[in-house]
Amino acid sequence: MAKISLTVDGEKVSDEVEPRMLLVHYLREKLGRTGTVVGCDTSNCGACTVHLNGRSVKSCNVLAVQADGAEVTTIEGLAANGQLHAVQEAFRECHGLQCGFCTPGMIMQSVDLLNENPHPTEAEVRFGLEGNLCRCTGYHNIVKSVLYAAEHGSAHSEGAQA
Amino acid sequence: MTTLEQAPAAGPETGKEIGKDRRRKEDQRLITGRTRWTDNLSVPGMLHMAMVRSPHAHARIVSIDTSAAKQATNVYDVVTGHDIADSQGVLANAWPITEEQKTPTHLPMAVDRVTFAGEVVAAVIARSAAEARDAAELVDVEWEELPAVLDIKEALKDEVLAHPDLGTNKSALWQFDSAAAGTGGDVDEAIAKARTDGIVIERELLQQRLMPAFMEPRSYLADPTGEQITLWSSTQIPHIVRFLLAATTGVPESKIRVIAPDVGGGFGGKLAVQPEEWITFAVARRLGKPVKFTETRSESLMSNHHGRAQVQHITLAAEKDGTVTGLKVHLDADLGSYVALLGGGTPVLGAFMFNGIYKFPAYQFNCQTVFTNRPWTDAYRGAGRPEATYAIERVMDDLAAHLGVDPLEIREKNWIKNTEFPFTSVAGLVYDTGNYEVATAKAKEMFGYDALRAEQKERRARGDKVQLGLGVSTFTEMCGLAPSRILGALRYGAGGWEHATVRMLATGKVEVVIGVSPHGQGHETAFSQIVADRLGVPFEDVEVLHGDTQVSARGLDTYGSRSLVVGGEAVLRAADKVIERARVVAAHLLEANLDDVTFDSGRFSVAGTDQGMGITDVALATFTSHNFPDDVETNIDAQGSFDAVTFSFPHGTHLCAMEVDTETGRVKMRKYVCVDDIGTVINPLIAQGQVHGGVTQGISQALFEEAVFDDAGTLVSGSFVDYLLPTALDTISYDVAHSPNPSTTNSLGAKGVGETGTIASTPAVVNAVVDAVRHLGVTDIAMPMTPERVWTALRGDPGGADTVESAEPHFEGGNLESPEEDR
DSSP states (O other), X not given: OEXXXXXXXXXXXXXXXXXXXXXXXXXXXXXXXXXXXXXXXXXXXXXXXXEETTEEXXXXXXXXXGGTTOEEEOGGGSSBTTBOOHHHHHHHHTTOOSSOSSHHHHHHHHHXXXXXXXXXXXXXXXXXXXXXXXXXXXXXXXXXXXXXXXXXXXXXXXXXXX | OOTTTSOOOOOOOOSOOTTOOOOOTTXXXXXXXXXXXXXXXXXXXXXXXXXXXXXXXXXXXXXXXXXXXXXXXXXXXXXXXXXXXXXXXXXXXXXXXXXXXXOOOOOSSOSSEEOSTTOEEEEEEESSHHHHHHHHTTOEEEEEEOOOOOOHHHHHTTSSOSSGGGSOXXXXXXXXXXXXXXXXXXXXXXXXXXXXXXXXXXXXXXXXXXXXXXXXXXXXXXXXXXXSEEEEEOOSOHHHHHHHHHXXXXXXXXXXXXXXXXXXXXXXXXXXXXXXXXXXXXXXXXXXXXXXXXXXXXXXXXXXOBEEEEEEEEEEEEOTTSOEEEEXXXXXXXXXXXXXXXXTHHHHHGGGTTTTTBOOSXXXXXXXXXXXXXXXXXXXXXXXXXXXXXXXXXXXXXXXXXXXXXXXXXXXXXXXXGGGOSEEOTTSOEEOOOOHHHXXXXXXXXXXXXXXXXXXXXXXXXXXXXXXXXXXXXXXOOBSOOOHHHHHHTTOSSOOOXXXXXXXXXXXXXXXXXXXXXXXXXXXXXXXXXXXXXXXXXXXXXXXXXSBTTTSOSOOOSOTTOIIIIIIHHHHHHHHHXXXXXXXXXXXHTTOOGGGEXXXXXXXXXXXXXXXEXXXXXXXXXXXXXXXXXXXXXXXXXXXXXXXXXXXXXXXXXXXXXXXETTTOOEEEEEEEEEEEXXXXXXXXXXXXXXXXXXXXXXXXXXXXXXXXXXXXXXXXXXXXXXXXXXXXXXXXXXXXXXXXXXXXXXXXXXOOTTHHHHHHHHHHHHHHHHHHGGGTOXXXXXXXXXXXXXHHHTTOOOOOOGGGOOOOOOTTOSSOOHHHHO
16 A cells, blocks of 8 residues: 545545555545546546646546645536636537536546647647547537637636646 | 536526527536446445456356455455346346247346357455456356357358257348338339339448447446335436336335436447346345446447447339339348347337338338347447438439439439328338428538539549548438337337426426436436426426436336437426416416416416416415315326327438548548438527437448457457547537428427437448549448548458458548648
């Protein structure tokens, strides 16, 4: 067992974990942060995407011990002060989700994409979301959501890191 | 109130809700991660389960040594098929398509023999999921391998048998003949005549195996510690699961509660009774403790049912001018190793749709279902109808090509004119409304059809290495599954009605309990709109409840584009009964004659006076009952149910432009337009979302997806690395519009939208690719049309026989140019 201490969605946490434990399992099983979900076992689907020190990672591809000392933001910590993040707002406005299972990862990846490139073209959005699978929307409205967020996004920054 | 609790209300809006782009009620939870997927749930004392699966496609279980696994850390128990043989129940086939159908008993956990690679033979129960999985590796199974049959055509030879005891791989032969049914002429006569004095198009088309690949892996949690055994299940069909658990395990139905909490997609893949679901239920009962099983993605692809998997033989007869005279269909449909819940019923649903929108005077349909040692097949989005639409739309293109005319011209020559509705099809169904002319004209205009045809001609003329093809699909489908009497006549084991309850709360809120069970479709929003309009209450005040058999006692769940068409009508009927009950109370309170009290926009009024009261006031007065009419029950809630007389028939025109690089075989989608008549649209935003997703799944069958097995029957495409789901980079934005002609089968006028896109788009894409290269001698390319297959077809190979080698990586850079290439 290894001891880790980190900040998750603004809360300081500390636990003994098995060295093999994945970050996504740590979030779900130890912290009860089940907003982040597991959709595959080969790092293809991106449903588990979170931010590690401000950059998107697939949390099934990171060991919990690698997050020691880090700041992690999940979908549950994205809204700040009762205010939805512009990307969350955009997904609802543009019907960018149906079943909603890919949505946590899709939103976290979209936030990262826009942090890097605040005014992407449609092609750049599609390129930036290539690592996240959705089976419901055909991506049409997801792409639209990201473009909408880019256009209408508020100055509001990521909650847990604000 | 924080924004996490509730969507910000812009203040209760009044006015007509139906037709409004309401943003979804569901989304607030889903975009903030406050979800209740089954795998998110836990109850005190809960144990975790992992499965031991067969690595062989067909084998006898000689012995299972569980001793090492039982010794492993925190392992609670290890269970084999023998241990639960008497209590696990069976996985039923609800639709024996013929009286003679061969239906081997399908046990959730194999006892003596496995029939596909992935079948469960033991389960390990431990304190954590990781410990259960670790210990599952320690279970030692001794196998005696048996010969396996892995291909439809091989299976038909009956040389190697999937179930040796049956003596054959053939399960059932289902037939429809228009001459025998009295709905049309003799198809063999029509074909014979066409052979001497007309046109005959004959085709063998392949429907590759697909995997539903919903994003949420299946998960089950059974808790036997209450008076009822509760099963949380990632299912589309909580009511059917409850019924069949009771029917096959002997546990009284009243002692079983099934809850479908948040369910992450289904597409037919969760329209099933699952081995792992039954095993979880059985093991929890055996141990007397809550047990959870959540599959990995690899397990999901390996052991959830697959879809399609047909060999289609199509013969179309026409006169010399292109007027169709007959259609004969023979399907060989792969059941996999057992007859699944719908089983052979899935291809049989296509029996009524091969004739499409065309006026065939004669028609015959034959479907031979056959066992192979592969995972069983069942409903996948469209279920039988995409296969039918694919075949007819492909051969209509072939007929046009034979005559050298535009594919839209040959369709218009043969389709049902808008003046001819209602129209009785050669398959015996009455299409109530439609207008193929309007949908097609609108689609052509949005597409820029003539300009693209001109570009195609120009590219051909100069021998451009990138050729352009235009694909057409003018589809119809039958939705609103299904009228109970028709299901009975087809030997299906249940009905197709739907049920709803509307409850008026004292505080003015309205609860609507629906029997349909959503998993992404937005029922909470759409049904709120319907009820808000009918009762004249604010959209925000309607709460839609579903997915728990203790809350929603009656219902037949969600599949077959039925929720709105059948379930919506049940909700309307319940709401109308509430109004009638409340009217009696209102008349009493207003001291008026019942006949003088009318209801409009949420308010009861007394004719000829300015007196009136709101329906929510009546609800409060009913709650207090201080002043209530004599001999009237103190309750204005009501139930409604609906069983349609016939199906509804959405239709539409889909147009697709594909560019084909003749040097590399790479295909690229340039434009996709669809105009669908789905009847009355409740929420255009949601309806279009359904079309986008449906179209993408159909495109994906044409271009990307195939379940591939090796010679030993092991699933090669058993992960998302190998099974190619399209990404955002592989797809484009679509142009979607509607051309509604309300259905006459339900008072909403709805026709259904869940499956339209998938049914329509596959042939549009394939027709476009073939159209791009037909002048180079290519008439068919097997799906999925990988660059390799296109390239091979261009070099004279009919293409597609080499399925084992066909799994392709993503296109370099995808369908869109990558940003790097743009620079």
